[in-house]
Amino acid sequence: MPYTTSTTKNHLLGISIANSALLKEHSIEATLNTCLKALGESHNVDRCYILKIEKDTIQYCNEWCHAGIHSFLNNSNLKSEICDDFPEMYAKLANDEPLYGAVKECNNHSFTKIMSDRSVQTYLLTPIFSKSKLWGWVGYENCSQEKNWDDEQVYSLHLLAKNIGIRINQNKIFAKLCDNLDYFNFYIQRSKRSIWELDLKTNTVRFSPNWGKMIGYNTIEITHTYDFWKKNVHLEDIVRVEEELKNYILNTSDCYEGVYRMKHKNGHFIWIKYNGLLKKNSNGKPIKIIGTHIDVNELKEKERQLQLSEEKFKFIADNTSDVICQHSIDGKYSYVSNSIKEILGYEPIEMIDKKAFDFIHPDDYKVIFDAHAEFIKGQKTGTSTYRFKKKDTTYIWLETAAKHILNEHNEVVGIQTSSRDVSERIKAEEEIKTALLKERELNKMKSRFVAMASHQFRTPLTVIYSNAELMELKTNHFDKKTIHSIENITSRIKKEVDRMTELMNNILIFGKYESKKIKKEIKTINFNTYIKTLINTYFNNALHEGSIQLKIKGKKQVFHTDETLLTHILTNLISNAFKYSVGKSNPIVTLTYLEHEIIIEIIDFGIGIPENETQYLFTSFFRASNTNTIIGSGLGLAIVKQFTDFLNGKIEIQTKENIGTKIKLIFPYEQN
Template sequence: MITKEDSLVHKLNFILNKIPFAVLLEDSNRRLQFTNQNFCQLFNIEAKPEQMVGFNCAEAAEIVAPLFKNPEEFLNRIDEILEKKVAVNQEVIELANGKVFLRDYLPIFNDEVFEGQVWIYYDYTSTRRMEYENIRHKEFYERILHNIPADIAVFDKNHRYTFVNKIAIKDDIIREWIIGKDDFEYIQLKEKDINIAKVRRALFNTVIQEKNPQEFVEENIKKDGDVQFNLRRMQPFFTEQGEVDYVVGYGMDITSIKKAEEYIRRKEQNFAQIPDMLSIVVVIIDKALNIVFANSSFESVFGYPPSEIIGKKIEEIALSDMVSIRRDIELYETNAITEDAPKEFQFKDKYGSTKYLTYSLMPYERADVAETNYALFFNDVTDQHLAVSELQKIIEKERRLNELKSGFVNIVSHEMRTPLSVIQSSAQILELLNGADRVTKELLTLHTNRIVSEVGGMENLMEELLLVSKIESGKIEFKPFPQNLSSFVKTLLFERYSPYNDGRYMRFEERGTLRELAFDRVMMQHILNNVINNAFKYSSGRKPPVIRLRYGINKISIIVMDFGIGIPEKDRQNLFKAFSRASNVDGIKGTGLGLLVVKYFLEFHQAKLRFKTKVNTGTCIIIDMIENPALDV
């Protein structure tokens, strides 16, 4: 008679054997009362869980201690935990082979009487490596951004800061505080004019609504009363759906340019003395575009002393492109207007070094000669340009990733176009036949079958795409357990390939001593279906394919041989890439995703795939399944 207690124990044993953790239950004398299969697998114990009941766990700990990085510390820690009898959660343990486990400990008390404890172990190796890698990448890119000589900030869609570099906010405490805050909170903290935050918010909203970058000059009154001008730009970045994902803002100090322009406009009568006091380059040209003046800063930027270029044409000061300057002069002469915003260009100086400059053009009337002259103000922004260029490289990297995704979608759309055309044409023919006087059953069946076939092909493509997406996003479960591979293959052949749709049967062979193998049934079915179906599909009209199981030393090999068209040498290196198919398939249908999925599923099993092939002779696929690999279950 089975009591309720027996039933409960049975259910608990079933549950504990199914959970993806290694569980060990000891009594108060450290005698093993229960363990599950995951525990045996995690510690490479060949005995079955039920055979271990009654073992002395203290002696067992001494045996497995050499598996850990510090055996003595491992044993001392167990003694310490047992002495305190206090629950322990997610304690990190390092193994000698580089793996990392997490350990939980739970003491068991009944009416304050200690009755034993539960130990739970998890394989944390892959997760820890990913965490370290993510931290390393984050620190790498932050180090770059922090050292770019420009104000850089990243905002979410609600205009809240998600990153600020050290150039923008030097104070570490404030820079950490501002994450998740907005400009209104920052302005309040710094006791600045609230209108600064309002202007920034209005421009940010424009970026979000119009999905275009915005550039503006911001004036800030410093503590000493001086005005600082910052040229700021807000650049949106988008999701695959075209929505704004985040906004990058960066700014450069253009105070010197603004002040120089304003100073020159106000003090034109003292122009001859002022230019040499400026850090920017000032060049004056007459109406014929001859250089009539250059200040002392000219040499530091262009490499020539001013005396060498006076009287020469503007093109002779080594600029690579004078189209923009000439266009501004022509615009002024025809419409009497020019653009005030600085423009950027690059050139090579006297020594061959590439530099980046911004320039502004200001026409004015010279009273002494009664003609219009033009003042050009050049500012060396090479350092700022290189900083922005580094940021753009990071942004370009993200853009390329988005383009890869878009290319993926474009390829899929091309794969869908042909079957849709076939379905449409067959549907139109059926519509015409519906009104005809004499319609044969064979004709209706032909076009109906074409539609069904193409819909099936589209379904296969979508299923493959969804499967690849699940795999790449880590949303697919891997559930291996020991089972009879021979029975699995025979059942698959009987259910799906007895016979194949062209009437052929696959020959099944076995060599070696049959034994069980741990594998995931769903993944293995997908692997075998793909390679078997390919063997039939690409050997139409020839001898039927052969599948053989070969039980070797420490591995079981699955061999699938066909006598078909083979794979050209030029196509072999792309065999496992998405949407890649051999050049000799000649209209044989396929998604180009099957072997990619096979590759992913074999990686789950830590299995290897080899192949031998010869055009017009056949292909042999060899899958080596390693026995008892350290699978992450």
């Protein structure tokens, strides 16, 4: 008969009813009868029964028959024939394998005769085990027509037979429990455990003598009532525990067990493990629950500590991106962690006994193979970066750290590796390299442009300056008023040419420094002589009204520096001191020789710098807001800072608007 959707539904319904009966029915006899009826009707068989092996006999325990089918429930002729006459069939059942098929196809004539006497055409036998021993079997027989048993149906009914065995075993356990209750009470009274009994009819509770000790009470202080227990259960637990108790009594849950907190007489709470067993009368009505209480406070604390440890471990394991592997010396995988699936797409089992070299990119193969050979010879640890083929055939970059696995003789017998995906890092490094190359090209272009622009500007500026001077020479036959007017014009022209020249010079110097074309030429100088010569050469002339005060403190030391760079620093700072203090007291230059360094201070009493702008002093092209009427390029201090750093020096500035500025330079006597 072909299997239809309706057949499948009937099959599942029968299994469901039978399983439900095994869970809910109190009487084992009623339970088995309910199961057989549900299974027989749902699977359209003629006879459904349970046989039990009892010593040398086979006993009919339960049976259901379709209307008009002969019953064998009270047949006393069944003995142990199947065990003696059909050893191969018995062996199959004892090996927990179901038997099924058509009687006419069976090769055992004795079995065929017995089944024919029962008018059986097709059969199914599913073994029942109790405590791992063959207890009996469930039989399904078709007499009126042949039935083709589907493998999935056989498998489901085989599992159901296992459930029947479990229920039979539970019944034995319950009976044994009742028989040994006195011994159990004796044991409980002498242990740290306690028992309780709840009478469901009267709602009264009985506690064992040591129950109160767990929560700090003596026997006299205990009230044997449900309310006494309830008021001592933690408020956060009582609703849950009562709900569990109610569901267990109503058979909507299979067990009543768990942990909750109870209040100790001293005020603190302890953890109690509870367990209850429901007892019913002959009609299947719940009458009482017998249970145990165990103080598990110490255990809960250990569980909490263990949970914290497990959570830490899980956090580390879940958040590591490494693939942990073990290899034989020739590179074959012997262990692979589960993280390989996420990183490379392989299941760990797929990689076992495969060589890691087979997955390495051809361009990296020789380097890694040679590194592996060197590692096996002697290196204790090693790290390599290479491309590895994923399951989707693409490659990613792995960084692998390797370590020897040694035997008791300190010989290398394997390798342990930890690999991580560094593709993003490699990509970033490549991008940085590309960016650096572009930056170098841009710097070269900028340097070439600055050099070209400076050169191209110098020629027209020189021409403009020369022609301004020629104009002055050509005016000697003009009247004084005209001469004066022309001189004012040519003076402005030359002044702006000087400004442009200074700007171009600074840009050229700035560009050279940025492109790292400036080199240090260190030599020994007599700094006292040097500073006096510099002042006389650059600042004691008609361009500077007044003179610089020079102060020297301390014993002169030998000073090694680059004279050209130092000259640029000092002339720039001293020029600024004059430029921004016109009409004020003369600037002061102070030299102080210390043990390991020299301090040069340039002090002016000029316009100073607004406080909120001092943070921008060394920024290229920055000029303070109070210098708009004073010529400048905005590069001077930036270059001073660059050259000072280049000479391993330090620069400090103290300034106050309309009061003046003090710039301190600190240089070591020796240059590295």
